Amino acid sequence: MLLRVIDIVAGTSVDGPHLRTSIYLAGCIHHCPGCHNPQSWDPSGGHLVAIDDLLDIIVREEMPVTLSGGDPLFQAEGVAALTHLLKDRYKTSFPSFRKGWGEADIWLYTGYRWEQIVATPRLLDAVRNVDVVVDGPFVQSLRDTTLLFRGSSNQRIIDVAASLASGSAIPLSLD
Numbered sequence: 001m002l003l004r005v006i007d008i009v010a011g012t013s014v015d016g017p018h019l020r021t022s023i024y025l026a027g028c029i030h031h032c033p034g035c036h037n038p039q040s041w042d043p044s045g046g047h048l049v050a051i052d053d054l055l056d057i058i059v060r061e062e063m064p065v066t067l068s069g070g071d072p073l074f075q076a077e078g079v080a081a082l083t084h085l086l087k088d089r090y091k092t093s094f095p096s097f098r099k100g101w102g103e104a105d106i107w108l109y110t111g112y113r114w115e116q117i118v119a120t121p122r123l124l125d126a127v128r129n130v131d132v133v134v135d136g137p138f139v140q141s142l143r144d145t146t147l148l149f150r151g152s153s154n155q156r157i158i159d160v161a162a163s164l165a166s167g168s169a170i171p172l173s174l175d
Ligand code: SF4
Pocket: 028, 029, 030, 031, 032, 035, 036, 037, 038, 040, 069, 070, 071, 110, 111, 112, 136, 137, 138
């Protein structure tokens, strides 16, 4: 399976805690006014990369990963396949790293709200193996540059496992 990738940046510190490998995926239907990267909306942007090649890059960098874009859930089926394999690869390749990373191995930024994701099977499948979802569109009137890892105050940093277990969005504790 292939994913359409705009860019891969290893060692970034702005897309979640710790140094991370960020993968920017093409395509977004949300078209938020004030979006920092409207070029990323193009569904045919970037270039096609095999999931196995992405896995090799992520594992070689030995860092936790963030999926951003665009909206990664525009390519929900590919993201489901990548994160499923990635979870498995982390367990076998980096059992000791996992401890240091806590449960924050895989972050995903999306313009969908959590409630829309859980109500839509193909989106829900794409986040089952993700640890943290930063949800919701960027809202210019709620822009706040003091917020950690998000652009506007409507966006939530959500603990996926806790939220799926409880049936509602549970914020991640960043302590
Ligand atoms: S969801 Fe993100 S990439 Fe898409 S329009 Fe909004 S800010 Fe831009």
